[in-house]
Amino acid sequence: MQRRNLYIEKHYNPAYHKAFIAYLRYGTAITVPYYVIKAASPEHYIWRTQEDNKVRLTHAANNGKVFAWDEPPATGHPGQERNCRCWAEPVMVIIEDLSKVEALIKMTDSKTWPEPPINGILTEGLASKIKPRNRKEKSLYDQYGGEWRPHIDRRHNTHWDYKASGRCSEWLNIPINNLPILKEGWQYVKNEMFSRVQRSNYASNSWR
Numbered sequence: 001m002q003r004r005n006l007y008i009e010k011h012y013n014p015a016y017h018k019a020f021i022a023y024l025r026y027g028t029a030i031t032v033p034y035y036v037i038k039a040a041s042p043e044h045y046i047w048r049t050q051e052d053n054k055v056r057l058t059h060a061a062n063n064g065k066v067f068a069w070d071e072p073p074a075t076g077h078p079g080q081e082r083n084c085r086c087w088a089e090p091v092m093v094i095i096e097d098l099s100k101v102e103a104l105i106k107m108t109d110s111k112t113w114p115e116p117p118i119n120g121i122l123t124e125g126l127a128s129k130i131k132p133r134n135r136k137e138k139s140l141y142d143q144y145g146g147e148w149r150p151h152i153d154r155r156h157n158t159h160w161d162y163k164a165s166g167r168c169s170e171w172l173n174i175p176i177n178n179l180p181i182l183k184e185g186w187q188y189v190k191n192e193m194f195s196r197v198q199r200s201n202y203a204s205n206s207w208r
Helices: 014-026 057-062 098-104 130-134 186-206
Strands: 008-012 035-048 066-068 087-095 123-126 138-141 147-151 159-163 171-174
Touching: none
Parallel strands: none
Antiparallel strands: 008 035, 035 066, 035 087, 123 138, 138 147, 147 159, 159 171
């Protein structure tokens, strides 16, 4: 079975322009997002050929059609037959709520994860952290021993947790699609908590 990843892309929302014009003219509130999220279905793909005279007739008949990864056509998936140059194009769907994309990600199945931002061979294995390992969650290990895991919770945008090989290495946060690590609103909460700690430390030091 070919590895199938969850692709996530961020696109400008054309409806935002109309909402902005209505705001300028009539003062109506803008209720549509500036960006829309497009995600590739991990279950389906579009068969694409090179569209030249070298394409097999059976593969040319599949060109432009949608197939399911779990139900391959009689020809097999693109690229499976010898010297096949066909490829699978992700089926992109617009998802306004990123949490719906996050719901597609299963920590026990790396095939549902976004594409890691690293080239080379990636090997699936159990997570190194004790609790995720007990839950049978997976990690991807690169050829240098680095560990990659998608991070999903209500405070953060989906991003990669990465840890280089070595017992003393720290976990790093790697953004996906240049989205900030913290979701909108949670950065303010974090800054406010930090400023309160600073004020508390300053007040306690001033009494000394």
